[in-house]
Amino acid sequence: MAQVQLQGIVKAYGALQVVHAIDLDIADGEFVVLVGPSGCGKSTTLRMIAGLEDISGGMLRIGDRVVNDLPPRDRNISMVFQNYALYPHMTVRENLGFSLKIAKRAEAEIAKAVTEAAEILSLTPLLERKPGQLSGGQRQRVAMGRAIVRHPDVFLFDEPLSNLDAKLRTQMRVEIKKLHQRLGTTIVYVTHDQVEAMTLADRIVIMRDGRIEQIGTPLEVFETPVNTFVATFIGSPPMNLLEGRITDGTVELADGTRLPIPPGHGAAEGRAVTFGVRADNIMPVGHALPPTAHMADVEMEVQLSEPLGTETLLFAMLAGTEVQAKMLNPRPVRLGERLRFQISLDKCHLFDAETGAALRV
Amino acid sequence: MASNAEHRLRKRLLRIAHLTGLFLAMSLICLPGLWIVLNSFRPTVEIMAKPPVWIPNSLNLDHYRAMFGGVGEGGVPVLTYFRNSLIISVTSTLVALLVGMAGGYAFARYRFKGKAALFVGLMATRAVPGVALSLPLFIIMARAGIIDTHFGLILTYVALNVPFTVWLIDGFFRQVPRELAEAAEIDGCTRWQAFWKVEFPVARAGIASAGIFAFLTSWNEYALASQLTRSVNSKTMPVGLLDFTSQFTLNWGGMCALAVLMIIPALVLTFLVQKHLIAGLTFGGVKG
Amino acid sequence: MSRLKLPPWLVLLLPAIIILMAVVLVPLVLSFYSSFTAYQLTRPDSLTKWIGTFNYRKAAGDANFWWAFGRTVLLLTIALNLEMLLGLGLAVMVSKVTTGQRLLRTAMMFPMMFSPVLVGFQFKFIFNDNVGLVNNALQSLGLTDVAIPWLVDGHLAMFSIIFAEIWTSTSVFAILILAGLYAIPQDPVEAAKVDGCTPWQSFRFVTLPFLMPFIYIAMAIRSLDVARAYDIVQIMTNGGPARRTELLWTLIGRTAYVDARMGYANAMGYIAILLSIFFTIYFFRKLTAARSELGMGV
Numbered sequence: 001m002a003q004v005q006l007q008g009i010v011k012a013y014g015a016l017q018v019v020h021a022i023d024l025d026i027a028d029g030e031f032v033v034l035v036g037p038s039g040c041g042k043s044t045t046l047r048m049i050a051g052l053e054d055i056s057g058g059m060l061r062i063g064d065r066v067v068n069d070l071p072p073r074d075r076n077i078s079m080v081f082q083n084y085a086l087y088p089h090m091t092v093r094e095n096l097g098f099s100l101k102i103a104k105r106a107e108a109e110i111a112k113a114v115t116e117a118a119e120i121l122s123l124t125p126l127l128e129r130k131p132g133q134l135s136g137g138q139r140q141r142v143a144m145g146r147a148i149v150r151h152p153d154v155f156l157f158d159e160p161l162s163n164l165d166a167k168l169r170t171q172m173r174v175e176i177k178k179l180h181q182r183l184g185t186t187i188v189y190v191t192h193d194q195v196e197a198m199t200l201a202d203r204i205v206i207m208r209d210g211r212i213e214q215i216g217t218p219l220e221v222f223e224t225p226v227n228t229f230v231a232t233f234i235g236s237p238p239m240n241l242l243e244g245r246i247t248d249g250t251v252e253l254a255d256g257t258r259l260p261i262p263p264g265h266g267a268a269e270g271r272a273v274t275f276g277v278r279a280d281n282i283m284p285v286g287h288a289l290p291p292t293a294h295m296a297d298v299e300m301e302v303q304l305s306e307p308l309g310t311e312t313l314l315f316a317m318l319a320g321t322e323v324q325a326k327m328l329n330p331r332p333v334r335l336g337e338r339l340r341f342q343i344s345l346d347k348c349h350l351f352d353a354e355t356g357a358a359l360r361v
Numbered sequence: 362m363a364s365n366a367e368h369r370l371r372k373r374l375l376r377i378a379h380l381t382g383l384f385l386a387m388s389l390i391c392l393p394g395l396w397i398v399l400n401s402f403r404p405t406v407e408i409m410a411k412p413p414v415w416i417p418n419s420l421n422l423d424h425y426r427a428m429f430g431g432v433g434e435g436g437v438p439v440l441t442y443f444r445n446s447l448i449i450s451v452t453s454t455l456v457a458l459l460v461g462m463a464g465g466y467a468f469a470r471y472r473f474k475g476k477a478a479l480f481v482g483l484m485a486t487r488a489v490p491g492v493a494l495s496l497p498l499f500i501i502m503a504r505a506g507i508i509d510t511h512f513g514l515i516l517t518y519v520a521l522n523v524p525f526t527v528w529l530i531d532g533f534f535r536q537v538p539r540e541l542a543e544a545a546e547i548d549g550c551t552r553w554q555a556f557w558k559v560e561f562p563v564a565r566a567g568i569a570s571a572g573i574f575a576f577l578t579s580w581n582e583y584a585l586a587s588q589l590t591r592s593v594n595s596k597t598m599p600v601g602l603l604d605f606t607s608q609f610t611l612n613w614g615g616m617c618a619l620a621v622l623m624i625i626p627a628l629v630l631t632f633l634v635q636k637h638l639i640a641g642l643t644f645g646g647v648k649g
Numbered sequence: 650m651s652r653l654k655l656p657p658w659l660v661l662l663l664p665a666i667i668i669l670m671a672v673v674l675v676p677l678v679l680s681f682y683s684s685f686t687a688y689q690l691t692r693p694d695s696l697t698k699w700i701g702t703f704n705y706r707k708a709a710g711d712a713n714f715w716w717a718f719g720r721t722v723l724l725l726t727i728a729l730n731l732e733m734l735l736g737l738g739l740a741v742m743v744s745k746v747t748t749g750q751r752l753l754r755t756a757m758m759f760p761m762m763f764s765p766v767l768v769g770f771q772f773k774f775i776f777n778d779n780v781g782l783v784n785n786a787l788q789s790l791g792l793t794d795v796a797i798p799w800l801v802d803g804h805l806a807m808f809s810i811i812f813a814e815i816w817t818s819t820s821v822f823a824i825l826i827l828a829g830l831y832a833i834p835q836d837p838v839e840a841a842k843v844d845g846c847t848p849w850q851s852f853r854f855v856t857l858p859f860l861m862p863f864i865y866i867a868m869a870i871r872s873l874d875v876a877r878a879y880d881i882v883q884i885m886t887n888g889g890p891a892r893r894t895e896l897l898w899t900l901i902g903r904t905a906y907v908d909a910r911m912g913y914a915n916a917m918g919y920i921a922i923l924l925s926i927f928f929t930i931y932f933f934r935k936l937t938a939a940r941s942e943l944g945m946g947v
């Protein structure tokens with residue numbers, strides 16, 4: 001087991017730089033999830049840690065060794081690929097035992113490790129099959145089994161669940177979480193899916209265009225996003241952002257509506273700002289919004305409602321922007337009905353309109 | 362109702378036309394070869410009979426006996442030719458496969474400048490007609506003293522086959538996901554091990570079919586062999602066919618027997634690989 | 650480790666490049682050189698006798714050469730086009746069969762296994778005016794009672810050669826087009842049917858465009874090996890009667906090995922090589938274009 005340390009890691013393809021000097025410290029046994037939009041450099045970063053891509057600059061440590069120029073086999077890592085990359089010409093048993101066989105371990109030891117891994121992942125009845133005869137979920141488990149037999153220092157996962165259907169994905173997510181708790185190995189996990197990120201991670205790393213935007217625990221990135229990008233990327237539905245300007249110590253929106261500055265935030269008079277509020281924190285009056293120290297209220301015209309079962313999502317217009325709000329005690333809403341909404345100010349955010357950075361004091 | 366019946370009639374007519382066309386085409390394709398096989402079992406008098414004998418009166422193995430006995434008309438050393446053909450074809454195929462595997466792998470796995478041009482360049486060498494190549498090759502090989510040796514012909518056939526094996530094997534390696542080799546590297550393989558333990562076995566069937574394709578080319582080649590071989594030292598079967606001809610006569614029966622001997626290995630091998638062969642060419646070509 | 654390090658792709662390609670240089674490129678350079686000399690096989694010292702572009706000028710003024718050149722281009726044009734059409738027809742017919750396809754497919758590839766020289770002999774035998782299969786059959790059926798001089802009459806000989814050439818090579822087209830037919834996604838074909846296309850229209854506007862890359866692959870493969878017609882012609886007629894079936898390749902072979910005038914043969918050889926390479930590159934380009942049109946390329 002080991003910590004992983006990235007110091008100013010750069011990746012360039014010729015003149016094109018796709019990862020810009022990222023710093024990241026991953027503690028021993030930590031579960032770190034990299035998220036970000038497509039093409040932001042998650043896979044590239046992961047593959048540099050694996051040794052599958054050359055590192056163009058910076059320093060990479062695994063444990064206490066610098067591994068920049070070590071080939072993958074000398075890094076003692078294992079990786080689960082998006083398409084699993086199972087060896088099609090080998091049985092499940094051979095797939096699982098392959099790395100140990102390459103390392104010239106004794107037959108008995110290999111057999112034992114394979115049995116154990118198969119046990120953990122309930123693969124025992126499938127051991128003699130070839131990958132072609134397995135279902136998607138089973139293949140996925142074999143890929144994980146292949147990763148765990150060698151007791152690596154670090155597990156790397158590149159969107160391992162993205163090829164599974166929704167139900168199986170939830171199931172496997174739980175499996176992975178259990179696996180981590182059981183083995184305690186350091187894990188770096190790449191995903192698109194923010195639910196995966198929130199549920200699995202000890203810490204989340206949010207990337208954009210080859211840079212790290214924020215690193216923090218799931219709660220941190222959810223509750224105190226450093227900028228509008230993180231704010232809209234994490235959380236579903238995405239945080240509502242309202243453009244405005246600081247006037248008389250309040251945020252004045254385009255239509256003249258005034259909202260108080262959220263506690264803990266501050267900005268100079270006249271500055272262009274963005275007011276952020278999540279759907280969970282804006283509800284029609286009388287809809288069980290948990291009371292907080294500071295509240296505000298606005299009136300909005302409801303355009304559409306989407307019942308989701310336990311709650312209902314409301315789409316309303318405020319100062320020319322569509323705002324999503326929630327309603328916990330469903331009731332019929334007429335199109336175009338004007339309702340008063342309550343806002344929990346303590347859960348709201350203020351960002352600089354230009355840079356998008358949070359304006360916390 | 363009427364139009365429905367009409368359609369049914371049309372369908373039936375189309376079906377009849379289809380089957381007739383297929384039958385005719387297949388006859389055209391198969392008859393010449395079958396005729397050769399038939400004639401290899403018929404006595405020369407019957408082959409030459411006028412008016413023709415359509416229903417064979419007697420079938421025998423005389424031509425084969427004469428051929429293998431090496432005593433028949435002309436006493437063609439068929440077994441020696443067979444051995445030459447076999448040695449030359451097998452060796453050149455193996456070498457061409459190794460070279461083709463290296464080259465195909467490079468094309469399938471690496472990006473570099475001028476890749477497309479290099480590829481077409483390699484292919485273009487194959488387009489050089491055998492006769493045109495045989496002249497200068499003859500001069501050089503005569504200088505090097507490798508005319509009429511196995512080595513000379515093997516070298517030539519390797520060069521002849523490399524473009525195709527590169528093309529085919531490139532196509533097969535493209536079908537093997539890159540991640541397999543990466544997974545193997547992470548599992549502790551060197552690149553070399555990753556190739557031999559994972560990528561090679563996965564592409565094996567395709568590589569074998571490229572090999573058979575190369576084998577057939579060498580096995581059947583004539584234009585170069587006819588100039589670069591001189592004697593029983595290195596003459597191959599296609600060249601040996603000409604031993605059955607003399608200034609004014611042709612020993613059809615004997616020739617047919619040798620032809621059958623040439624076709625059988627080719628037939629068996631082609632049957633074995635037909636599926637992979639097509640897949641390789643089309644994958645390499647279409648997804649290039 | 651500061652040795653000179655070649656990129657890995659180059660190392661991997663090196664054996665192929667070296668062998669092709671040694672066996673193809675170097676000889677071609679030599680033949681290019683000798684095409685400017687009066688080289689005669691029987692007199693090695695003539696290799697140094699520089700005569701400039703004399704051989705080329707001679708070829709340019711040689712009617713026999715131009716006839717052979719024209720005939721070669723004609724043969725290739727007729728043969729390649731017919732092979733393509735027949736191969737397409739054959740492939741479509743085979744693809745529509747429901748039972749016994751494997752057998753048909755193998756039978757279809759039958760001619761590919763024949764050495765071209767064997768094909769030459771086979772058709773020399775079949776078209777023999779005395780004991781050949783064709784004449785025997787025609788006479789037995791009472792369609793004619795004279796022996797048709799298939800290989801003796803100039804026009805008939807050319808026909809016989811084209812027949813033999815098409816017999817051997819149609820299967821290359823058929824088998825690759827068949828592969829294309831198998832690979833066609835069914836959705837667009839079905840969509841076309843629903844949209845009211847007749848079978849012919851859906852073939853013309855959906856299937857055929859999809860088949861084009863496969864057709865060009867077949868063309869490219871064939872153009873790499875067009876000279877195999879040399880073997881066939883050499884055996885069947887050896888350019889005769891009276892040069893009526895002389896192709897570039899047979900002319901070159903005769904000039905070099907019978908007349909022993911290597912320099913002149915090499916000059917003509919060069920022209921033949923350029924012709925082949927032109928065909929090859931042409932079809933490779935077509936292939937690339939067809940590929941990108943269908944969005945298959947990378």
Ligand SMILES: Nc1ncnc2c1ncn2[C@@H]1O[C@H](COP(=O)(O)OP(=O)(O)OP(=O)(O)O)[C@@H](O)[C@H]1O
Pocket residue numbers: 013016018036037038039040041042043044045192
């Ligand atoms: N070989 C290459 N040459 C040039 N650019 C490349 C190369 N490989 C990747 N890139 C670029 O690097 C960037 C990062 O790619 P990467 O695969 O890391 O993205 P990602 O975050 O994993 O995206 P996704 O979520 O879609 O998997 C992309 O913009 C991509 O276009």
Ligand SMILES: [Mg+2]
Pocket residue numbers: 042043044
């Ligand atoms: Mg990725």
